[in-house]
Amino acid sequence: MKTNTVQPPEVSPIVVKDLTVGYGERIILQNLNFEIKKGQIVTLLGGSGCGKSTLLKHIIGLYPPMQGEILIQGRSIVTANETEKREIMSCFGVAYQGGALFRALSVAENIALPMEEMGHFTKDEIKERVEQKLALMHLEGFGNFMPSDLSGGMIKRVAFARALALDPALLFFDEPSAGLDPLTSDMLDDVILEIREKTGATIVMVTHELPSIFKVSDRVLMLSRDEKSIVDDGSPQWLRDHSEIPFVRAFLSRNKNN
């Protein structure tokens, strides 16, 4: 006998509806609507001060929006109470611009912290997982180093490892390549692609580095400070070559005459 099983529609990891964000009474971005599909690498792009990091910080629940809804794995992070927010936050990892490593903790302790606080792991499991994450970031042997002993690129990789500690389905990277030399930046791009390949995670990042965007991004959301909104949406190559907005083409081709 043939049975028809109906598959439930897959929930998009991130859904943003009618979102307006800002600080105090100052609106930075308004009426944003977008959805990010599972496994995509999406870059939030735009000129300085257009609100990329602000949007990222609202999506991860650090600030309440002025208006609108943000759904992470189908659950609202806007209306969630403290306990629910904690549960939602355990679904994602964040790597901050400067790494945001705790200076009093060693590299291994930094990576272990989310596991100790959020997960239910034994000490041996934590140790094993820390080793795994260090290996994934090509940082074997650096577990006992303090953050002050590391280079900028290594700090970023430790921040990536910490973001991956709980094997989240969703990752947020704020300026992962900022301040790094081209080779280290390129290596981090490889790490991002490797993470997606190995874990199937959905990745949202904020960056200005065009080579990184073209190398890793499936999709770019172009933000504009003047419009206070998303002005274009598409793959970086398509936006560079076919966007109807001259500013977008110029931005992505790094040519103001384009």
Add this chain to the structure above:
Amino acid sequence: MPDNQNNKREANNQIESMGEGLLTLGQTIRSFIEFIGESTAASWECLCHPKKIRKRDLLISLNSCGADGFPITLLICLAMGVILGYQGALQMHKFGADRFLPMVVGCTIVRELGPMMVAIVATGRCGSAFAAEIATMKLSEELDALKTMGIRPVRYIFVPKLFAMLLMLPLLTVAGDMVGMFGGYMIGNLECGLTADVYLRLTREGVRIGYFFEGIIKSFVYAVLITQVGCWCGMQTGKDAIAVGRSTTSAVVFGILAVIISDSVMAKIIADLSQL
């Protein structure tokens, strides 16, 4: 007519800026009260579940609040005892009341000056360090990182510092009291010819054990105030390096203010209670 309009505009501006000032003051008070509530809840949670306290952070805080501050605290308390003894000896000698010196020095140090000087030194050392540490963490997004890991920054940062201060400040106060009285003895011996035996006996006669506990209770209150003010100032910092400096200064100024005001209040309460 234009003069009238200008005066009106100026008056409006003044009212507006007064309103803005009051609003800012209200918001500041509100955020401090919220912080007190949040930190009290976090401390209670950690008291009920001591495993939630990160032992390493507690040890680091114990070291920085206690061991590191030991020499400077003792030195200041010794100097305070010497100053108090010298001034007391000068006046009392005129009236032939040298034998009251141990009592005056002992009571003043144990009840008031000892706990207060230790608290003021702790505000300068620990309160400012707390504010600077937390402000720097805020600037480098470490507080945001804690939040996204589901860790309440107050529990992670404030609680170990509070417990360390609650443990170390009373200990420093006891040590400060002893050294302060020793300073008084040095002057009593040099200026008034009081021997160690006599000085100790007169101190015992004049300084009741209750006075000693009075100072210790005060030191617990100071520990809470200094930690609250220091950590709150750090959390309130802005987004630049100047703001870190401003937070540190505020932590010291408001910390000392809190210590002195609370001392006045406690002095009155204790005086009233002792009359019951």
